[in-house]
Structure formats: C-alpha cells, structure tokens
Amino acid sequence: MDNNLLMQLLRSVADGRTPVDDAAEKLRNLAYEDIDFAHIDHHRSLRKGFPEVIFGQGKSPDQIIGIMEKMHHQESVILVTRVDRQKADKVLSRFPEAIYHEDAQMMVWQIHTPQIVGHGTILVISAGTSDIPIAKEAYLTAKAMGNQVETVFDVGVAGIHRLFTHKDLIDQASVLIVVAGMEGALPSVVAGMVSRPVIAVPTSIGYGVSLGGLTALFAMLNSCSSNVAVVNIDNGFGAGYMASIINRG
C-alpha cells in the first residue's frame, strides 16, 4: 500500500465516508501488505529491465512453460538457465519468439527491446575453450539486463601474452567477469591489471584435483588482488546479474 492510498483512506475515515470497522479491517493486514509493499517495490525494481530467471534444471518443459505463461505479461525479458536442447525445443514450440543458445544451455525471451541502462561496458573473459558455456551464460544475462557487453575467450595464464593483446578492452571495461576452471588463476592476473571490480566465476572444468571446481573457487577466494569477489561454481547467471547491478552504479 503506498502512501497516497493510506492518506486517502484516513481522510475518508476523518470524513465519515469510511466506517471505522472497515478501515480497521483494511489496516489489520497492513503489516504484511507493507511487507508485500516492500515486496512489490522490490518486484517493481526487478521489472525495470531486470530479467526474471527460471532455473531450468530439474524442471519439466511443462513446468517451465507454466511459469513463463504467468510471467510473460509482466516482464520485458525472461531467462531460462540450464535447459538442454530437448527441453528447449518443447518450450520453443509454445513460445517461438524465445531464442535458445545451446552453447550456454540458456533461453532468452526478449519481450520488449532492451534499453541500455548500464553505464559502462561489461567484459567477459574466459580461460579455456571448455569454460565458454559458463562465460556465455554470463554474457547473455548481462546483455538481457541492458548492458553493453564484450567478450575475450580462451586466454589462459599459460600463454599470458594472449591476454595482453586485449589490453584496451580490459582497461576500458567498467566491470569484468572472469571465468576459469582448473587452477583458477586468471581472475587474479586480470584483477592485477585493472582498478575496476572483477567478478570471478570458477567452473567445474578439469580433472583430478580440480575437485569439480573447488580448487578454482578456493584459488579465486585467495586471490592476492583485492578487487575480486566470487560467485558459486558454474554460476554464470549470478556473475552476469551481479556485474549488471554494479554497472548501474
């Protein structure tokens, strides 16, 4: 309930147009309406170009379609993460306007043309070819949330010179997302080159003591650069989201 509505109601009580009992009834649930209000406010801010995301893993195509049907009247963009080709095809047959990105296992339905609302450019860097799907998830999320996004893929620390040839892109980015598996060293190196915030995304890529991404995660948390913060293993969506809200500054 917003302030205008509250003033209106109280004036109406003062005027005798609304009986005390009716007003009491309306106000009795105000506590949770107010929390709802917080909810709505939060919700509204979400709708301002922020996508709603559906975590597709473990959901059936029908469940995904069901949620999309409820959402698509109110949202300007809908993201579905972790959808394989097969599921995607079923959803696409219902919503053919949506676009499926198989490399990122992600579906983007841009209902209204996005406005660029981010101030600067977000740069997504990834270490190995196998890290590209997660990097793509971050890229598509940041894009859908109204940002200018650039990418530099396949620049591992074992051939560090490949990184330096992209120095201009790196210097000009306002937020950087760095995706790496195995030893997870790339975010440290990149963060040492810039003064802007780096969101590090460990991936589960690797074998042996990569431990499903834990080694990369721990290496990133131990980064000797201070402008690094980390999200969960393989959480490309989260990195794209976090970078976007930082970029709105």
Added chain:
Amino acid sequence: MDNNLLMQLLRSVADGRTPVDDAAEKLRNLAYEDIDFAHIDHHRSLRKGFPEVIFGQGKSPDQIIGIMEKMHHQESVILVTRVDRQKADKVLSRFPEAIYHEDAQMMVWQIHTPQIVGHGTILVISAGTSDIPIAKEAYLTAKAMGNQVETVFDVGVAGIHRLFTHKDLIDQASVLIVVAGMEGALPSVVAGMVSRPVIAVPTSIGYGVSLGGLTALFAMLNSCSSNVAVVNIDNGFGAGYMASIINRG
C-alpha cells in the same frame, strides 16, 4: 500494536481528535512495530523460566559481567557457557550468588527458585569419561530450565551390558540426551530401545579419524533409528535447551 489500540486510533481520527497526518505517521511504521510486537511476545515467552545464555568463549570477564548486570533484573536464571576457572573467579567476585561448575565449564545463576515446568524426566546418557563435560552442560541447562533430570555416565557400546542395567531409567525418560565422541554409536543403540525422542550430541573427543567430532556427528545423522535428531559438535547447551522445550510439550 494490538487491535484495541488500532480501533482507538481510528475512532480518534473519525472524531477529529487525531489529525490524519499524525495517524498516517503512526500507521506508517506499523509493519515493523508489529514485528517488534512479535519480538516482545517471543521475548516474554523466553522470560517464562527459559534462561538467557551467555556464550563465554571469546568474551572477557568484564564483558560477561556487563551483560549479566543488564540481565539480572529481568531474568530468573542466567547461564554462562564455556567459561574457564580463571574467568569464572572474576565473575564470581562480582556475582557471588552464581555457581560455577568447573567440569562443565559453565556458570549458573539461579536468581529465583526454578519451578519444575517440564512434564517428564530428561535423561542424559554419556559414552565415555571424557564426554562428561558436555553431558554436564546439557544436564545443567535442562535443570536450569525447570526439568527433572537424571544422568547415566560412562556407558559405551563396547560394554553394552552396562547400558541395560539402567533400563528402567531409560524406559521412563520422556526425552533422552545421548552424548558420545569417537564412533558416536551410542545414540543409535539407545534410540533403538525407546519410543521417545533422542537428542544426540557428538563430542570432539577422540583422536585420528574422529576428525574433531565429525565422525561421531555423521554416524549419528546416519542412525538407523528414526527417533534421533542431532545438534552441533560439543553443543551440550543446545541439547539441554531442545530437550527442555520438547519436555514442555
């Protein structure tokens, strides 16, 4: 804000005694006043003989005394856990009515005589001599919270017959707290003998692969008896607290 106050306020608006702006102001923060109200209600229920506990570890004697000074007017019993002898002596010189139990590293200040509010008897069983401090912490907590409490100490599963000689006590208990380190098998065995709830407390006692209590903890969570729930390693206080509120049923 309770209902009477709300009706009173609205009537006062209807009567013109309270201006709309003032009423709006009062109602605007209602959401959090209501949560405050919940707070107070919760707080009151806590005061009904439930002790406030001070986690002594990492606090200086002066900090403990400071908190006790604020609390002792409103509480009927104050517990301080994880206090060593040295700290305890300093606190006792300020509050000589408190009693220090060195084996449990715990201080109990019974400001008012406790009433027995629990329905049945809580039985605390411990596996080894070294588990006694944690068992004592559970015992003292349950006692301070107004329960009839009995104890059976030093009955490990390697001499299971020692357990059976206490069968009567075990059968008659309404809640059981079972404390064990090392392989943590005792709660499973005890729980298999009774139909009442068992709160299992793993201790950090042991060496090698006892892993500081993790082995006992995991064994207890894997118990093949269903009437077992578990608290954190060495959390005698938590077990005593949980058993007490179950015993009030």
Added chain:
Amino acid sequence: MDNNLLMQLLRSVADGRTPVDDAAEKLRNLAYEDIDFAHIDHHRSLRKGFPEVIFGQGKSPDQIIGIMEKMHHQESVILVTRVDRQKADKVLSRFPEAIYHEDAQMMVWQIHTPQIVGHGTILVISAGTSDIPIAKEAYLTAKAMGNQVETVFDVGVAGIHRLFTHKDLIDQASVLIVVAGMEGALPSVVAGMVSRPVIAVPTSIGYGVSLGGLTALFAMLNSCSSNVAVVNIDNGFGAGYMASIINRG
C-alpha cells in the same frame, strides 16, 4: 543379575546342588541376562500405532511386496519410502489399497483409520520448489502417524516477507519441520520466530558448493537459534517421525 539371584546361585554352589563349572558358566554370561526382556518390551512399544517403514531404495518390487505381506496383519499403517513410479505400480497391483504419492516417492497404506494421537499441529515449511518432495515425505509420515499437519511451501529467505504472511500458522504449531537446500538458512530464521522445537531437514538440492547438501546441513547445525535439531540430508521421513513422537509429548 539381581542380588537375590546371585545369593541363590552361590548358596546352591555352597550346597553342592550347582557344580562349580555350571556356576562359572552362568556368571560368565552375566552381562547379557535381561536382554531378551528388553527385546519384548521394545517390540511392544513399536506396535503402539507407530508405522513400520520400508526403505524402498535398492529393493526390488518383489522384496517390498514380500515384506508388506508379512507386516500387514499386524500393522495399522505401512510406509514405503523412496519408491519410483515403476516399482510403485508393481506393488500397487498387489496391494491396490495402498496410495502412491509420486512427488514424495512414497507409498502409504493406511490399513486402519488413523487416530489423531498428537497433541498439537505439526507445520512443515519448505524453502524452494525443489525441496517439496522431501517436505512431502515428512508431511505424509507425520500424517500417517496420527497428527494434524499443515504445510507452507516455497518460502525461501531471499524473500523473507513471504514467510511472515504465515505468521499465525507458525505461531500455533507445536512442532515445526523446516526443509531447505542450498544455503540452509530457513530453519534459523523460523526458529528465531517461535519457542517450539524445530526439526531441520537439509536437502541435496543445489550445485557447486552446495556439496550435495553438506552446506545446508552444516549451516543448520550452526544455527544461532537453540531450538533446532537436525536430521540427515533428504531424510524427510526421519523428520516426520521425530516430530510425531515429540508431538505425542
């Protein structure tokens, strides 16, 4: 061996009625005397309306049917947990009176109408959509054990206000079961709102450092609320069972 029996035996040795070897033999087995008695007593308590549960995972439909055939004359309710649709259909073709709940992967055969034997209401709260199967397992178990059970599903801590709209249900519950995966924060929040016992159930839902439920489990064991005890990851049945016996007080 009680004192009278010991005196009797020794007198009989003194009289020459019992040879020394026989007496030694009897004393050697002293530790295990009363145990058969324990057996019978324990068995009786089990029969007092508590359901027998069959852990379906890893058992063939034939094995499940075999066990059910032996049990159904003596039990008033039989639960089978962790049964998939396919297995369930085979069992149902033999026992069509049983009901299969696919979402909970659980079969309930209510042979006799259950009496409500629990004193209060058990409330099952779950955090995310994916936690519902485990929450349902807890719900069905508590229901089958003769309790009034209510549910509040899908109220994660990221939208904490959704929890508050159920404040009445929460306040009135005599025991609460809180099911959550990922960061496992919900039980702490709920337990901070009530004075009654909370049984926390971590689920294996999540990815990356959810570590198959370990993160949720550890978070719950570390709860800063004292009225929380925890069961194994995904152990909805255990939570329902534990809550039921607490609710019988």
Added chain:
Amino acid sequence: MDNNLLMQLLRSVADGRTPVDDAAEKLRNLAYEDIDFAHIDHHRSLRKGFPEVIFGQGKSPDQIIGIMEKMHHQESVILVTRVDRQKADKVLSRFPEAIYHEDAQMMVWQIHTPQIVGHGTILVISAGTSDIPIAKEAYLTAKAMGNQVETVFDVGVAGIHRLFTHKDLIDQASVLIVVAGMEGALPSVVAGMVSRPVIAVPTSIGYGVSLGGLTALFAMLNSCSSNVAVVNIDNGFGAGYMASIINRG
C-alpha cells in the same frame, strides 16, 4: 607487435639492415612486448587515491615500519591489517600520526585528508558480536578509501526483526557489506531485501561444523539471492576494497 612494426622489421630484413638473427630474436620475444607499458599504467591507477595495504600478520614491527617509511611520501593513506596491540605500539612510536583500531586489529594512517569519492553510502552489517572485528576492518577500509560508510552491527537471523528496524539505512545503501559467521545466512536475507550489490564476508567464528568459516562461506556462495558475491573468510579488508570500487561506479 602491431602490423606496422612487423612490416618495418621485415623490410629491414629484406634490405639487409637487420640481420636474420636479430630479427628472429625480436620475434621470439614477441609475446612480451607491451608489458612494461601495462606496468606503468597499472601503477598510475593504483596511485589515484587507493590506499596501499600492508598485511601485518607474520611481519615484525621493524618490517612494517620499513615498508611504511618507503610508502609515506607517495601515498595519501596507508592501511596495516592484522596487527596486534604490541606490534602496533612499536609502529606508533615511529609514526604517531597513525591511528590504531584495536577491535579491528588495524592501523590507519591518513596522510592527507580523504576526499569522498564514492557516489553513495556503503552499509556494513554484521551478524554477531564476535563478527564485529571483521566488520570494523571492512568499515575502516571503505572509510579510508573515501566513502560515506554506515554500520548496523549484531543483527543475526535468529532475531530477524532486529534487521527490519534498520530498513531505511538498508534501502538507501548503494553497496552493502554483510559479515557473518556460523550458518552465514544473513547476506541471503539482506540481499533479498535490496536491489543493490551485496559483498558477503564469511567469518571463522563458530565451533564444531562451522569448520573455521567454510560453512558460512559455502552458504553464502549458495545464496538464493543473485545480488551476492563473496570474499575469503575473515577478509574484511577485501570486502571494504571491493565495495569502494563498486561505489565509485
């Protein structure tokens, strides 16, 4: 090496001005060409009012003083983290203008008056009394880096209503730092209330399965809110630094 330089070099080889061996040598080091430039550029960005930090742990007072002597001509602020009282006193006797904050185990030497360069307000929230030192480290860092900083300490999730009384501060913050040990649930709850970025700091506070902060860390990485990124356990400095550069937008 840009194209012009390459053409120039090859022409010079064709002309006989550059011997083949010299050209080969130049091409062999091709990978490392622009790097010195990166060096200088990076260094300059560091000098733009960002503090240099000295990690005090494991360094002697003399080593700390030595580093400070070299730095204080070029820096406007110097931070020393993880210094105990004893070390601090020795350093202060040499640099009496520095200020030692014992609760945060941190020394701040503000050589030139800081300008507020951050756009909005950074809010530091901490869960328990024992988390305050880390929260203070974050606070002092953000302050020294030229930000408006506010704090809300001691608002754990077990009494979630205490959080809501600070709703205004929370809503108005442009970046939030949330510090918590034990179950690490607070960042999720806070992040669910706001649309701005949350930097989560796990602390090593707790016992048993708090596992020295790993449980809080993993819980935070599993947050169901997407506007959360995480730094290393007890890394208050890193959180303050990261929040500051986000706040400069």
Added chain:
Amino acid sequence: MDNNLLMQLLRSVADGRTPVDDAAEKLRNLAYEDIDFAHIDHHRSLRKGFPEVIFGQGKSPDQIIGIMEKMHHQESVILVTRVDRQKADKVLSRFPEAIYHEDAQMMVWQIHTPQIVGHGTILVISAGTSDIPIAKEAYLTAKAMGNQVETVFDVGVAGIHRLFTHKDLIDQASVLIVVAGMEGALPSVVAGMVSRPVIAVPTSIGYGVSLGGLTALFAMLNSCSSNVAVVNIDNGFGAGYMASIINRG
C-alpha cells in the same frame, strides 16, 4: 640360490673348474636371484589352497577368460570379484564349471574340492539388507579358502536385541567379519561381546552424510573396542581373505 648350489660353485672355483670371472658374474646378481627365490616360495605358499582372485571391475569378459585360462592349470580355486550378470554369462559359456553368485557379484570356480584348513568357524555378520552383497563376498571368499563359515544377516544396532538371539554363534566363532554401512556401529557392539578378532567392513550403503562409506569407515576405526581392525569400503574379499589367514593361526 640355495646353500648347496653356493658350496658347489665355490668348490668349482677352488678346483679351478670355474674361472673367477664367471663365478663373480653369477654371484653379482645373487641379490635379486635370492629375491626371486623368495618370490617362488611366496608363490608356493599362495598356491597351498589360497585362491587367486581376479578383480573383475573394468576388465572385459575376454580379459577375464584370458587370465582364467592361464591360471586354471595351477590353481585349485579361482575367484572373480565384481562381475555383473552380463559379463558372468560370457565367462560361464567358456567355463561352465564355475558358479556365479549374483548377489555377491562374484564367480567361484572350485577346481579341486577344498579342504577345511581353518581351525575354527568364521562368522559373517551384516547390519542391513543392503549390506548383504558385500557380506556374501566375504562369505564366499572365506568358504573358498577352506573355512567353516556361518552367517547372521540383517542385525542392525537399532534393534540390538536381534543380535543377542545369536549369542551362541557369536561366542563360538574364532574370527568375526562384521559388515555395516550408514553409522557403522555394529562392529563396535559385536567386538564388545567377544574376545576374538573382528574384521570390520564398511559399506558404501546409505545416503546424505554416509559419504559413500567414509562415515562407517571412520566410525569403525574409532571403535572403543580394541579387537577390531578395518579393511577398505566394500572390500568383502579382503575381509574374507584376512579372516581366513587368521583362522589358520
């Protein structure tokens, strides 16, 4: 090289029949020939009724058949562990005299009738229905190695009285193998009842914090009974082998 051969060689040197150089050459490699000799001796002892075992997992039916073809002339019994039905059928079509035990995933080919060479009886006890395959592997191994073997299956610690009904078998066993998953408590309880050695076998049975058998393993290693030693998770063969050589005394 045995003593006679050495004397012969030296005499031949003394006689001048063998030149010094040739003798030196022969003696130079003596170290490793002697070890070869040890080898043969060891090998012979292995052939005295001890089965050769083929670890079937990861081997193709053809590879298994190939090894069996080389072995069956020299061995009186051949064991193949971890073979599924499909592989077994292919092997059986080549060696129809072998017997496949599907529950134990094990094939036994008793080429010569085994003699009972063990002194006493080996007793295999298992905790749950799901532990039976591993228990059967231990049983078949001990049987094939010439022992009297008895079994008591499905006696978990949650119904400890079921164990006591087999007290006679337990008392009379000369070696005991105790197989258990989940909390792994059974070996401790059994070992507390007897004076003979107990070989404990943890199984990977369980879910949640059973951690693929690690919890049972650690619990068994932490046993408060001293007559327990432990083999690897699911290593029924190893337990049967170890019990057999103990039983030969």
Added chain:
Amino acid sequence: MDNNLLMQLLRSVADGRTPVDDAAEKLRNLAYEDIDFAHIDHHRSLRKGFPEVIFGQGKSPDQIIGIMEKMHHQESVILVTRVDRQKADKVLSRFPEAIYHEDAQMMVWQIHTPQIVGHGTILVISAGTSDIPIAKEAYLTAKAMGNQVETVFDVGVAGIHRLFTHKDLIDQASVLIVVAGMEGALPSVVAGMVSRPVIAVPTSIGYGVSLGGLTALFAMLNSCSSNVAVVNIDNGFGAGYMASIINRG
C-alpha cells in the same frame, strides 16, 4: 576378574571355605563398578580375556589412580596409555610397582608374572624414527598380553633393501604390526612378502598433505596386498591388542 580367580572363588564356596555372603560381596560388582566418573567393566576380563585399558589422555592423575585402585585386586596386568611424564610420576608415587615407558607414553603394571599365551612371535616393524613411540606402544601392549615380540625399527620404503636384511624375522613372525606415517607404503611392501596377517598402523607423522595421518591411513586401506587390516591413526595399543588375540588363535 580373570577366569582363574573366578574358578578359585567358586571352588572355595563349594568347599565351604568362603561363606556365601563374602563371595556375593566379591561378585556383586562383577558386571561393572560405578565409581562416579567411570563405570569400570570388571566383567571384561571374563568376556574378552584381557582387562580394560586406561586411556590416560584427558584424565587427571587422581582419576587414573582411582580406577587403578578398583582394578588391581582383580586383574593381573593394568595398562595406562597416553600418560606424560608428569602424570606418570604422580601415579608412580602411589603404585611404585608400575613401570613407566616415556618413549611410548605408557605405563605397565604387571601384577602377576605374565604367561606366554600367544602361539608364535609378533613382529613390530616401523618406518621412521618418529614412528617409534607408536611402535613401542604396540610392542609393550603385545608383551603385556603374553606374547613373544620382536622389533625392527626405522626401515622405510625409500631404502627398501634395509627391509630385506630382516627377512628371517619377517618370515618367521606369526603376526606382523607395521607402523608408518607419511606415505604409509611399508605395510603393503611387508604384506607382499609374507602369508601371515599384517596389522597396519598409520601415524600422524609428516607435514603438508600427510593430513595428520589420513594419507597413510588411506594408503594402507588401499593396499594391493589382501593380508592387511588397519587400525586408527596412532593407535599402537589397538594394533598390539589385535595382534595378540590373533596370536592366541
């Protein structure tokens, strides 16, 4: 109470030399004796053939003396493990007949001259100098339990030839105890040389990824030799005990 003493007492009752009341008095605590902080299991000698051992760690000298006072009338030998010099001196001043072995941190009180009851020789082998204390604990335990015991210390796998110089001792042992820290490879190598059972004892010796003995433990459990079973890290006593009962065969 050991079997001989029991038979003697009963014969004396049968003869009329001991009145029934006196015998009853002696036997009353046979199952166990409750001395406030301990339930002493006097029955153990009858049941298991060896008295309880006192785990000295975490017990005060007075507690150790208290338990020894109750035990020494009925037992022929008392072992106290993990006692440091200081504690030992206090206990020795009360029981000067006991002998303290500082290297093994163990006290042995041989009340009656031990009979050699083991059939063969137990051989204790240890890998490094630092493993000797644990090896000594195993040695003293096996010795006190009536066995012929030999030792071969300091023969690590990095100089495998040192092992072979003891081939005779190794071949003739009826049970072997092999103690090793770091990579824990020695038991596998020794077990490959013999057909008798090997009890492997991992020690906590090492640094880095020795992980407090876990690496040695896991390596031993993974031994490719089948005649190996393992006890807990640093559990020399357990290995000595287990080897002794195997040696009684």
Added chain:
Amino acid sequence: MDNNLLMQLLRSVADGRTPVDDAAEKLRNLAYEDIDFAHIDHHRSLRKGFPEVIFGQGKSPDQIIGIMEKMHHQESVILVTRVDRQKADKVLSRFPEAIYHEDAQMMVWQIHTPQIVGHGTILVISAGTSDIPIAKEAYLTAKAMGNQVETVFDVGVAGIHRLFTHKDLIDQASVLIVVAGMEGALPSVVAGMVSRPVIAVPTSIGYGVSLGGLTALFAMLNSCSSNVAVVNIDNGFGAGYMASIINRG
C-alpha cells in the same frame, strides 16, 4: 611455429626470395590465432620448444579438426589427448596420417620424422593393469617429443621382487615416470633405488578410500624419497612432457 621454420622464412626474406608482404602474412598470427572458439598459441613452439597439445575431452570432432587445420602447417607433431574411439574415427577421416592409440585414448600426428633430442632414456613404470592407459599416454608423449623410451608395466609393491628383475633398466634411465593408483607407493620405492629424477603420476584407479586418486596423490607428495615430483591425477601427458624437457637437459 618452430625455430627452424622461422629462421628459414627470415633468411628467405633477406635473400629476396620471399616478398615482405608474404612473410608478414605468415607471421601475422604468430603470437596466437583466434578461431572463434580458441586462441591458438602458435608462439608456443618458439617459446617452449613444443607445440600446444589438444585436450580432446569436451571438444567436438569438428572443433578438434578446426584446431588441427590451423596448426598442421606450422608444427611438426600434433597430440590430441582424451579422445574416444568415436571422436577419433571422425578426426581420422579428415587426417588419415594421424595414428589413434585406443588404450591411451590419444592421437599422435607425426608430421615430420621426430629427431631424438633427449639425452638419455626415459623409463615408464606402472603398478597395475588398470594404470596402463595413463602410462601409455606418458609413453606416447615422451616418444613424440623425441626421446628414447622404455616401459615396465604391472609391477606393484605387493610383489616388490618383480621390480628388482628390471634393475638394469631402472639403473640406466635418465628420467623415470612412475604411474600408480590405489596406495600410490611405487614411486617412493623406485625413487629409493635411483639417483635420477622420478615423475610420479597418481591414477584414479581404485575404490573406497582411493578417493578418485587423492590417496595415491597425497602418498606420492609425502614420499620419503627426495627425488620425486608429482603431476595431477591421471595426467600421463604432463608426466611425459615434464620428463622430456628434463631429458633435454
């Protein structure tokens, strides 16, 4: 691009045989070549003396072919690791000159006849039959990199004498690669026999507490021999590579 080819090209420019533009064209991508999904590091051969290897796992046949097409003009040998039969067949249909080694899951395309550039012989030793694929990967790599390579397969520590029969080969090797799973003891034993460097390769072979190779890895890192260094679990390629560059001395 290898050094010979570079010198050839530059000389041809100096001679006027190759126009500057053509040479520039060839050298333009020297630092790396960007082919959409990969940044191929052509400079590596110059910098490191060996071309990039293609990690086949997670790459499609088309991606592998794409990379090979770019590389084969400039490299004398191309390795593709972790390719299964199916993928290999597709790649072979494009590059029939390459040879696929199914046991090592590796493809080797020797474009120019390799020169033996290593000084001595590399010896690859493996412990069990199941370790052979990894050992083969090391063998093929070292071979392709221009070394004399010998192999000794299937010599586990449980039959240590089998190792000694190969003493000559072992003594003469200039670098040794030792591959072992399970308890990982073999590298320690081998390293104790020689003064040359040993590269240890843990494999993921085993079950239970082999922990996917972690146990072998940790055991190797804890080796009491100092001439051992370790590569990642199952990293046969890395061991072959490391041994090769050591062998070039």
Added chain:
Amino acid sequence: MDNNLLMQLLRSVADGRTPVDDAAEKLRNLAYEDIDFAHIDHHRSLRKGFPEVIFGQGKSPDQIIGIMEKMHHQESVILVTRVDRQKADKVLSRFPEAIYHEDAQMMVWQIHTPQIVGHGTILVISAGTSDIPIAKEAYLTAKAMGNQVETVFDVGVAGIHRLFTHKDLIDQASVLIVVAGMEGALPSVVAGMVSRPVIAVPTSIGYGVSLGGLTALFAMLNSCSSNVAVVNIDNGFGAGYMASIINRG
C-alpha cells in the same frame, strides 16, 4: 661389498688361500650385502656432493648433534632443516663451523668446498614476502648441492609486470623453482613463459580457504602449463634437491 673385494675373495678361493667354507659364510649374506652394496653405491653417489639432510623438526639438539657426529667424517656437506634459533644455538656450540640461516630455519655445514656440478643455473622465484623462508630452504639446498643459483623474490601474479622485468634471468635458467602460497598461480604463469622444467612448491601461507596450502597445491597440480611438477606443501628442501638432480642432467 664392492666388485674388487668380490674378485679378491674369489681369487683367494681359487688360490686355495681361503677355504670354501669360509668363503661360503662370507657370501651367504651376500644377498643383503649386495643390497647393501646397492645401498653403498647409492650412498656413494649421494656422497658425490649430494648432501645428507637431517629433518630437525621433532628432534632434540642432542639427537641432531649425535647424527652429525656420525656423519661428518664421511660427508662433504650436512644440511639440517626445520631448526629454530634455540636448537641451532646448541648445535652451533658443538659444531661452530656450521652456519645457521634463521630465515630458512636451516643449518648448512659445508665441510669441503662445494664444486659446481650442475650444468646450468637454477632460479628460485617466490610470490610473497611470507613465502621467502621456504624459497630460502630451496635456495640453500640447491647451493649446497653444487649449483649456480639465482633468486627473484616477491613477484606475485597480482602485479604480473614485476615478473616480466626479470625476463632474462627467467629465460636463461635451466631449472626453475617457483614458491607460492594463497592461490598458487605463479608457477603456471612462469611455466607458460619458458621451455625448461618448473618445480612448484606450495606454501602454507594464507588464511581462510588457503586451507594450509592445499589450495595452492591443487592449483599447481591443475596448472594448464605442462612443464610443471609439484612437491609437498612447504617442502623447499625437496624442490632444491629435485632441481639439483635435474640440473646434473
């Protein structure tokens, strides 16, 4: 027994100077003398400038002195690792010629002037100030083993340009030792720059998820550069030793 002695003995038998029985007696233990011979040979090769090392941790000054007294007649250099100042002073009072390096906690006694036997230069690089002690241990070891050794300390990946200023040293090294704690990224970056072998040493430096060096260790094992092999956490000595024998090539 060396070859000359063997020939001498056999000639003496051939001459009739030594009776066959005496020679047989001498040769009977030859197997193990031969292994001793291997030992001695190995030992001799060790003495050719390879230091014997005494692991000082856990040894008393008297034990260290005792070992040094036995060794110093036969060795040209003696190293003692992990000795603190206090122990060192006691040892120095007995052997004043030895030199104690407090930063490396290491004592070096160069009895004879070392010859440079290594072919090239060993370069020791370390990441942070706190890693220097371990780097120094590696440096002193390689030095004592007769190598030209250079050092580059304090060049972390967060300021990667600092590394490039030492490019010449790095390019010219024949073996590189790279020491790093925290995220352990430095060895990957360095190894990507060179074609020579890199020995990576993880250190236990760091906090939070550095996990006592495990994170650095795992990151190094996951290095995307192939010319890296790793030694145990904090094992500077091992790295120096390994680099030395590689450098002798």
